[in-house]
Amino acid sequence: MKKLKKSTTNARRDFLKKSAIGGMGLAFSFSAKSYANILGANDRVNFAVIGINGRGQALTHAIADSKNTSLGYLCDVDTRAMEKGIQLFSERTGKKPKTEEDFRKLLEIKDVDAIAIATPDHLHAPMAIAGVAAGKHVYVEKPCCHNPQEGEWLVEAQKKHGKVVQMGNQQRSAPTSIQAMLDIQEGLIGEVYFGKAWYSNKRGTIGTGKKVATPEWLNWDLWQGPAPRRDFQDIWVHYNWHWFWHWGTGEINNNGTHEIDICRWALGVKYPTKVTSNGGRYHFDDDWEFYDTQVANFEFEGGKMITWEGKSCNPSKYHNRGRGATIHGTKGTILLDRNIYIAWDLDGNKLKEITENDASATTDTVGRGSLDVKHMSNFLDAIREGKQQNSPIDEGYKSNLLCHLGNISQKVGRNLLIDPNTGKILGDGEAMQMWGRTYEKGWEPRY
Template identity: 65%
Template sequence: MKKESESRRNFVKKSVMGGIGLSLTMSAKSYGNILGANDRVNFAVAGLNGRGGGLLHAINACKDASIGYICDVDSRVIQTASKRVNELSGTDPKAFADVRKLLEEKDLDAIVIATPDHWHAPMAIMAVSAGKHAYVEKPCSHNPYEGELLMEAMKKYGKLIQMGNQQRSAPTSIQAVKDIKDGIIGKVYHGKAWYSNKRGSIGKGKQVAAPEWLNWELWQGPAPREAYKDNYVHYNWHWFKTWGTGEVNNNGAHEIDVCRWALGVDYPMKVASNGGRYQFDDDWEFYDTQIASYEFEGDKMITWEGRSCNAFRHHGRGRGATIHGTEGTIMLDRNGYTAYDKDEKVIKEMKEGEISATLNTIGRGGLDVKHMYNFLSAIKDGAKLNSPIDEGHKSVLLCHLGNIAQATGGVLHTDPKNGRILKNKKAMSMWKRDYEKGWEPKV
């Protein structure tokens, strides 16, 4: 890959860190085609329903990136995604159903993973072991063990792994964290994260034959085999423990990560969780109502309140975070932040230049481009990742620990050095999952 000039390298780094985001001022089609093909990082996108479609746009909006490959086990979405890539870039991507075949492609530089959760870590590990960089949507793992494997894999294979918690690349959030470190609200001690939505019932599924357009065997991949039911695909798998990780990881991971970042904490000492499936009597296996809390060394804590089936908002927002300190409070979300003094007077306010969606299943917006551009710049120019996998793992682990605490009695004591559960065999038995024979990820 060509080495760019020093001036261009400095410009890229400045634009990513400062949030200049040239991609937002030009059409996606023209912006994605400034340089010749030999100067571009060649991407694949795996998992094209929902979030994956939004990430196609994010890649195309980045300089020096091309979408050479797409991968999905749904033959219908392969057709629509191919057409969309052609509309965006004027090129036709090569399509795969089996990611193992995709990763054999020599000119593939990086893969973006937007599959169901049970595929995230195994696919990212496959990618880096094959010499490709990986951008993996949150949660980066289906269980804590996989998060540890991801950190090991990035070190062993020397390839980058970025988690797709795009608020880490929001200029307003970056500034908020800087202001917190500079003391704008005094000593910070509590982060409150929340998510509220109005999800309906998923009903009680019936066992039927998998549809002809779906490769059910490959869809399951690393997970133990189950018969197909008509309420699994394409979204409701989130609420089944074989494949999903519940609302705390589906959405709470974003704001819990922001709180952990703002407070400057890593692994907790104590985790508690309460809640249940209260709204509907259906197949949903996780919790539609959950309050999880995390205590850290240095007298700091995080709480998360999730309500999947009641959309009443906090502070007029369906999702967000507040950071509380001795001299005031900061409220922040994907679209900006506001700082208040102890009398609730606004002392600083910043807004993002482009609005990002917050409650739909795609979440597309300007932060996708900034976060993807950060990943691209790290590949090409050695820029610092805004969410390297060791940081991503810490935040996702908090979510896993919340679910484990909820499932095993409500309270866990953990090692603040690595987050591992102390003196609780039942809880530690949930640290790792069972895998389909021949599919267990290895580093």
């Protein structure tokens, strides 16, 4: 099995210089305001991490492992998580970060250059929007938005304030995936027309929630943030919020975003023309509101299609992988995940196999790995030197939008026709009502 070599061909160096995004026709350019915000190449970037559980731990490690960075602040509404975060970072660096419970106060601190957001989904876009409006660069975990409207606002806010905003779809920075995009561009598997993405896990039942007193370690009001207020239930915090419409975005946004994004990148497509989704909560009878089984189809102009299959509670695999994507063309197929790239011709003969030098986790709730550092380093290069991002927020939003459209199609129970120029739903007022959400008074995003 071949390892990705550190030395590369001139063609690949040129390709990386232009970036894989530009090579696939998904160009990103900096505005004059963006250039004005670029730091010096040797400037230290001072971070604050918001949300210390799960992915927040992975981002803390990624920041610590990135060159010329400091982690000055941790922010969380759970005092237990804050204590763990302090211990984790102190063990890694020998330094004790400062802490802040309310992210809004954090944004007022002038020596914070960038924020990394790893909170529940309903807080991602509002925090990111507030961050750029406060003059901070933003690394936001996927999904970048709880609903399509927030994604549009975030893209607009980034353009207005000129700050660097990167979504945590870290496979965009995987050398193996970047190489695959070059090979696709050069015709290795012919004209590409179909991407199949999948995710399989063995999640258990979440049971039935009960109203209980809010734990003393949790600031429930700040946890809810922009979401209309509800009484605390014992099954929501800290992970099962994913499966409730009020807070989360379902498995397709929680995990499908990654592989759907890879397929969209490989096919060079933006907005679909038609979206169809089928499935349900089949495995358990409990309070889970989204779907443990979902198949979403996205059709694009030019005869191209992406399919995502999610099985949250059944770990059966494809190609012996719990998650991944296959890209199909007129001359062959490419398999991609976070750790490997394999290509075959139409007769099943292997054309290429390359593995990442360091592995990344795939189906746990933290997902830590070398790609976190690569993706964070790309974010930092954009801040310091104006280098092209691997995942500018306008591209990240397009992939998240596909996931939201899949959920909306599933919810209304019919196909959605989409404007391929804007991504907006056509001729379906009921479906478009799900484009945004209502907000707790005083929490509406502003930029």
